Amino acid sequence: MSWIVLIVSGLLEAVWATALGKSEGFTKLWPSVVFGVALIASMGGLAFAMRDIPTGTAYAVWVGIGAALTVAYAMIFGGEPASLIKVLLILGLVGCIVGLKLVDGSH
Known part of the structure; x- marks a missing residue:
């Protein structure tokens, strides 16, 4: 279960990173709202996953998923x-x- 939550949290990291860019320094309301909601959910999921997955592994996976999806989204959508x-x-x-x-090796 922790791995599923971690993967979803990584997906949400890409959402908040993209929304942060689209918020234009928090001057646009809806991207700013999406940023805040996705950030809280992403961090909460990361914290949950870290109960069972070692910190270094969980963080590396979380950041890796977020980074890969963020740059892929940016390349696909111009x-x-x-x-x-x-x-x-x-x-x-x-x-x-x-x-x-x-x-x-924990599971």
Whole structure:
């Protein structure tokens, strides 16, 4: 259950990071609201997952998921130029995240 919560929390990290950019320094209401709600839910899920998953592993997975999805979203929807090397690096990051799950000996 902790791994599922951690993955959802990583997804929410990408949501709040994207909303933060779209809030334009908290000058736009709805992106600012989405940022706040997603941030609280993401941090709460990370805290929950850390009850069963070691801190270093949980944090690395959380950040990795958030970072990979945030940059992928930006490349897909035009905020950031895409390139083969960026796609390969994101895939490498995802591979490392999967690897951390596979070597987690707690479950």
